[in-house]
Amino acid sequence: MSPGSSATLTKDAAAFRWEDMVGNSRLLDIRDLVTRFYTEDGVVRAVDGNSLHLDAGETLGIVGESGSGKTVTALSIMGLIENPGRIDSGSILFRGEELLDKTPQEMQEVRGRDIAMVFQDPMNSLNPTLTVGEQVDRVLRFHTSLAREKRKRRIVELLQQVEIPEPAKRVGNYPHQLSGGMRQRVLIAMAMSCNPTVLILDEPTTALDVTIEAQIFELVDKLKTHFGMGIILITHDLAVVANSADRVVVMYAGRIVEEAPVIDLYEDPLHPYTRGLLNSIPQLDQERQERLPSIPGEVPELITLPEGCNFSPRCKYAVEKCMHDDPPLVSVAPGRKVACWKVGELIE
């Protein structure tokens, strides 16, 4: 399914995809994941009991502010949570296999081969002293036993796949000789080198300008349709998600507060936080307002989370109950989940 057609999906068709097509197309199934960092200042609850899943051929957007736990979720999947961090409980099933039970060596093989990740900063994610070819070659050497000549051909093929002009020449270039967009393409080529089943993009275009951003997402969509992988797109940019994702998960202070097909989320956001986020985006087709509405207050420190709903101190709908009890993430419509006590009133 191409992303273009996802824009014309009706609610029901979307619901059919998420709820019924499960079976063997489910790539990732994360349940009640708890990742905490035991720092000297206290326990940082970076990911606090979240569940999410990813199917083949879909793009799942994870949206949230800095520190909302997006990247930690991705690193948990990759098995790269380092001291003082720890995955305390939960389960991460990758095609039915428990990743949390794997040994570090087994995880090393999974990384880059089955699950690949592209980092947010293409300027620094490439080794400055190695040529582009050597760096793609590295990934091939990690995971395959291809002969040198075959690897060479594969590298050029990969660079061609990510639409780098004159790939045979670019192989010998150093990162500083490439533009930001080209570097991001190289990183995508590296991630694609072993045909992964899951591709995680962590703010892939934050460091790039808008035109290049559009090109990169066009490329990612092409690769997705061609190879049928599942993509997790981590971003703080709602516009990026609107254009590229099929389904969106909104995170706030380590928790998923809303999960919805992308159109539903934009047309009818349910959680007060999502509403606040969408309201704070300037709209070109609307009259100019005096001031953009913003969400009052600040994101809480993950060490000193408020009692009850994490968003309650900033929420205009908050009632007494919100201050004391955590709202569970409940299904409110096919494919739609919200964690809010007041959801009944918000739905209408």
Place this chain on the structure above:
Amino acid sequence: MSTPDVAVHPSDVITPTVKKHRGLLEEVWHNFRKNRLSLTGGVIVVMAIIIAVFAPLLAPYNPVEQFSAPLGQHHPLPPLSRSEEGTLFLLGSDKFGRDILSRAFYGCRTLLQLATGSITIAFALGVLMGGVAGYRKGSWVDELIMRIVDIMLSFPSLVLAIALVGAFGIGRTQIGPFSLSNMFKIAIVIAITYSPAFARVMRGVVLQETAEDYVDAAKMSGGSGWQILAGEIFVNTIPPLIVQASLNMATTVLTSASLSFLGLGLQPPRPSLGIMLNEARDYLFGGAWWYALVPGTFILLIILGFNLLGDGLRDSLDPRQARRTRL
């Protein structure tokens, strides 16, 4: 009209609008060339290396051959004097009637052999220790290695070297099928005393580099610790290590010469600048000025050369660092 005060080099004029891209080595050479002092150091070092390599061709006589003093005179003979056999001592003779110039050339050879050998071993040892410690930062391996390094650094290098020579002995040692020559043992001793400096530098650079995103990216693509350390991080640690090596070269030369001077390094009759200085001690106030001056000048120039070269390399390999130190 007067000439412009900015000198324009002809090559600058012809340069097309697009700035030509320089490779790393070209860039380093370009930076290095601008520094007269380090260029001088480079010239001295190159000359010392030429002398060392071609000593058998350049030296007028066999360094251990003894000539007789003419009747009525006795060794050491001053520069430009002749022996009984009629050979010319360009820079004088020593107390045994050997040609000082020839001995100095060969001494230069043994000194550089010893210094480069020990620097190479120290480099390898230090890189290994510092690399592992830096990559496993905070672990017990890191603690263990760095405490050993601290202990070694708490001794002055010459004192530590003397103690190690005392433990190893100076003669030839047979370990299983391997026969360790006197020179090889001295090289190892010096290498051990200098490896902590490399370990420190290496650990620092590795710490700095592991914080870079490309290391995370390599982890993401499934590299193991060793693969990342050897294949990714190491190439980025080379410039500071080269600087460390060239700066340490000077002190290694000094330590090598000092050990020989103390009789704990190379053994006579093998030509060594340190031994020559030691022998010259007895004649310092006897008017034989050339005896100590020749080996002393050789040692001085070699050390000066390596120091200037090291400084220049540091400045040209890391221009940012250079600007900081000059301020």
